[in-house]
């Protein structure tokens with residue numbers, strides 16, 4: 564459903580994303596994990612058609628990401644989403660329904676469905692300017708789903724959410740994936756990636772260091788034990804011997820020889 568082929572994005576002399584290839588299938592929940600400045604948001608913006616790759620191809624549902632056909636399939640929730648302060652949550656949802664040209668009756672049913680799913684009935688008729696961060700996020704997620712997207716793209720979805728709101732959002736990702744939506748999320752929260760993702764991609768300095776299920780990443784990196792956090796920190800933290808070993812390679816994922824080299828470098832820390 565989402566396909567990146569050899570994608571590079573530069574800003575002047577800065578390479579934000581380098582030769583990135585990956586796919587996210589329908590029904591798959593893919594978590595992009597990386598430290599600050601790794602290239603996650605840049606990648607997500609290319610998938611949403613908001614940035615053009617310097618090199619390579621990004622396809623959504625087989626369409627180039629910057630086309631109307633691709634956009635119709637996508638729901639995008641950015642890390643700092645926008646709501647109109649002077650509209651109520653319900654008015655905002657109606658506005659989005661109209662923007663997508665959804666039949667008003669179908670739209671009204673959908674809004675009621677989403678108000679129930681996101682438990683918004685207590686506050687959805689108050690002005691958005693009075694909402695807490697968690698309340699705003701629920702309206703934003705609801706607005707992203709009014710057109711029944713096939714691809715859900717979310718940048719840092721759980722930042723600042725309390726446990727109840729985080730649970731609602733996590734359940735949403737799982738139910739969307741189960742119903743066949745391709746979900747791509749970026750996160751710093753390793754526990755979230757570990758809990759939710761079918762596939763994890765670890766990115767640092769614009770390069771994909773490892774990709775797969777947690778078990779596959781362990782195999783690729785020849786590290787059998789420990790939580791994802793340990794793997795992640797070893798790959799991207801400190802003096803970065805692991806990342807350095809990998810960056811010596813031209814491939815975007817690990818070969819067996821690289822895995823052994825990287826594991827030795829971790830062992831020597």
Ligand SMILES: Nc1ncnc2c1ncn2[C@@H]1O[C@H](COP(=O)(O)OP(=O)(O)OP(=O)(O)O)[C@@H](O)[C@H]1O
Pocket residue numbers: 574577578579597598599600601602603604605606
């Ligand atoms: N418009 C831009 N102009 C110049 N450099 C940029 C631009 N956008 C991103 N960058 C740089 O590209 C790199 C990757 O940034 P990006 O925002 O994609 O990282 P990220 O993984 O999302 O980080 P964070 O977790 O901090 O949000 C960073 O070094 C950033 O400074």
